[in-house]
Amino acid sequence: MSFDGLFTYVMTHELASVLNGGRILKIHQPFLNEIVLTVRARGKNEKLLLSAHPSYARVQLTAEEYENPSTPPLFCMLLRKHLEGHIIEDIYQKEMDRIIIFKIKGRNEIGDLSYKHLIIEIMGRHSNIILIDADKEVILDSIKHISYAVNRYRAILPGQPYIWPPAQGKLNPFLCKEEDILKQIDFNSGKLDKQLVNQFSGISPLFAKEVVHRAGLANRITVPKEFIALMKKVQKHEILPTMITGNQKEYFYMFPLEHIPGEKKSFPTLSKLLDAYYFGKAQRDRVKQISGDIEKRIKNEIDKNKGKLEKLQETMEEAENSSIYQLYGELLTAHMYAVQKGMEQITVENYYDENKPVDIPLNPNKTPSENAQMYFQKYQKSKKAIIHVQEQMEKAKEELLYLENILQQLESAAPKDIEEIKEELAEQGYIRLRQKKTVKKQKTQPELEKYEAADGTSILVGKNNKQNDYLTMKLAHKEDIWLHTKDIPGSHVVIRSGNPSEETIEQAAVLAAYFSKARASSRVPVDYTKVKYVRKPNGAKPGFVIYDHQQTIFVTPKAELVAKLKKRS
Numbered sequence: 001m002s003f004d005g006l007f008t009y010v011m012t013h014e015l016a017s018v019l020n021g022g023r024i025l026k027i028h029q030p031f032l033n034e035i036v037l038t039v040r041a042r043g044k045n046e047k048l049l050l051s052a053h054p055s056y057a058r059v060q061l062t063a064e065e066y067e068n069p070s071t072p073p074l075f076c077m078l079l080r081k082h083l084e085g086h087i088i089e090d091i092y093q094k095e096m097d098r099i100i101i102f103k104i105k106g107r108n109e110i111g112d113l114s115y116k117h118l119i120i121e122i123m124g125r126h127s128n129i130i131l132i133d134a135d136k137e138v139i140l141d142s143i144k145h146i147s148y149a150v151n152r153y154r155a156i157l158p159g160q161p162y163i164w165p166p167a168q169g170k171l172n173p174f175l176c177k178e179e180d181i182l183k184q185i186d187f188n189s190g191k192l193d194k195q196l197v198n199q200f201s202g203i204s205p206l207f208a209k210e211v212v213h214r215a216g217l218a219n220r221i222t223v224p225k226e227f228i229a230l231m232k233k234v235q236k237h238e239i240l241p242t243m244i245t246g247n248q249k250e251y252f253y254m255f256p257l258e259h260i261p262g263e264k265k266s267f268p269t270l271s272k273l274l275d276a277y278y279f280g281k282a283q284r285d286r287v288k289q290i291s292g293d294i295e296k297r298i299k300n301e302i303d304k305n306k307g308k309l310e311k312l313q314e315t316m317e318e319a320e321n322s323s324i325y326q327l328y329g330e331l332l333t334a335h336m337y338a339v340q341k342g343m344e345q346i347t348v349e350n351y352y353d354e355n356k357p358v359d360i361p362l363n364p365n366k367t368p369s370e371n372a373q374m375y376f377q378k379y380q381k382s383k384k385a386i387i388h389v390q391e392q393m394e395k396a397k398e399e400l401l402y403l404e405n406i407l408q409q410l411e412s413a414a415p416k417d418i419e420e421i422k423e424e425l426a427e428q429g430y431i432r433l434r435q436k437k438t439v440k441k442q443k444t445q446p447e448l449e450k451y452e453a454a455d456g457t458s459i460l461v462g463k464n465n466k467q468n469d470y471l472t473m474k475l476a477h478k479e480d481i482w483l484h485t486k487d488i489p490g491s492h493v494v495i496r497s498g499n500p501s502e503e504t505i506e507q508a509a510v511l512a513a514y515f516s517k518a519r520a521s522s523r524v525p526v527d528y529t530k531v532k533y534v535r536k537p538n539g540a541k542p543g544f545v546i547y548d549h550q551q552t553i554f555v556t557p558k559a560e561l562v563a564k565l566k567k568r569s
Contacts, residue, residue: 005202490516
């Protein structure tokens with residue numbers, strides 16, 4: 001685990017150095033398990049993110065923008081009541097646990113000085129954000145309610161006394177000397193990293209493996225020395241926040257991890273590191289929660305269309321063999337004199353193929369003429385079937401392309417984009433929306449993703465079909481440059497310039513590739529042309545266009561560049 005007790009120790013110091021003495025101006029709860037506080041400190045507004053997400057729990061300063069709900073949740077309203085306008089007096093860690101406490105002072109309704117503790121417990125799926133009345137040591141509320149039925153040791157409920165999570169009885173690594181470490185480790189048992197995790201508080205497997213790796217030949221001399229050396233670096237805050245990318249997996253820590261191979265990128269602060277690491281990850285998880293069963297429904301529709309195409313292909317192959325019926329009809333007509341009613345088969349010469357003999361099945365109940373007509377009718381019916389099957393196959397392919405495009409949009413959508421995708425699927429008859437008893441709002445234009453190229457040129461991205469149609473067919477100027485991944489489902493991208501630089505085209509192409517089905521690929525082909533060469537055929541599905549006069553550029557999607565272009569905007 002990257003966000004271990006040691007990481008919490010350093011993060012607490014980072015937060016305290018920025019926020020201590022700051023005033024809480026605003027409080028928002030953009031998502032179920034996350035709180036964002038705007039704090040005025042040292043003449044600057046800072047955004048503090050508190051997350052109790054089961055997979056992405058953390059505390060950090062953030063530069064990311066969050067969409068807030070129109071109606072704040074109850075926990076958010078309670079935090080506003082007790083904390084807005086109050087001062088963060090101190091930020092500290094509970095021993096070496098992944099628990100950060102914000103000591104906040106202010107005045108209550110009658111003007112008396114009061115203290116509150118905002119406690120963030122970073123414990124995986126058990127993570128929580130808890131507001132405590134410091135004087136009474138009673139819980140005012142929490143972002144997650146836990147009853148005694150769930151946890152016999154303690155309940156996290158309004159009105160209950162706050163009890164710290166149970167102590168694990170491990171040693172504080174900052175207070176240990178080399179001889180203390182030697183007493184805790186059995187070098188004959190092996191698995192030294194696991195022994196370090198089990199004996200010392202705040203130590204994660206990630207840190208323990210790094211100690212053993214740096215020790216080289218792990219023994220009673222090298223392991224304690226490396227352990228103490230790394231602990232001193234942490235205690236003195238001699239860190240270099242680093243993200244490591246390798247083997248299709250990413251890691252982060254307060255300093256470079258030598259035991260993990262891969263590309264390493266450093267950041268000036270832990271918070272900037274976490275913004276980069278979680279860019280898109282937490283959002284993708286939120287989208288999955290919001291979209292509910294839509295993704296599953298779309299995948300089922302894709303499977304249905306693939307099955308339909310297979311059956312249509314079989315029908316097409318059968319229909320294409322229909323030329324034999326025409327041959328039988330013509331040969332029967334030419335050899336009518338030799339056919340007798342009651343015959344079940346006749347062998348005739350095929351004058352189309354060097355007079356080779358051909359066996360023709362007959363209906364004994366039909367006359368020679370009726371048998372010939374039967375084969376001509378079968379031939380005509382098969383010809384019509386081919387036309388019908390071709391039409392059905394085209395429709396199935398078109399629908400399959402549309403559904404794969406929707407699936408890609410769900411993968412790259414922000415939470416605010418989901419509602420538009422739901423509306424579109426309802427309009428197309430794939431889902432039914434629940435009727436909400438609300439005042440009908442005036443329709444607003446889709447909100448597009450905005451980016452800024454290195455030279456300041458504006459770049460707009462559509463994240464779903466409603467946004468794509470609005471961007472390309474209504475908003476964009478005919479001389480603007482339009483981009484889309486070549487033959488790959490993806491977003492419409494528009495450069496607000498008729499003559500952008502090559503660098504801007506490349507950056508816009510990276511955006512097009514990133515917001516496409518080829519996000520994880522390299523050398524993705526992206527077409528670009530002027531908007532005036534992009535057209536929407538009559539009756540085409542949402543988001544579908546055709547274009548010409550295009551050029552193609554090959555780029556590799558980079559999340560880091562996408563985040564940078566977003567930040568510039």
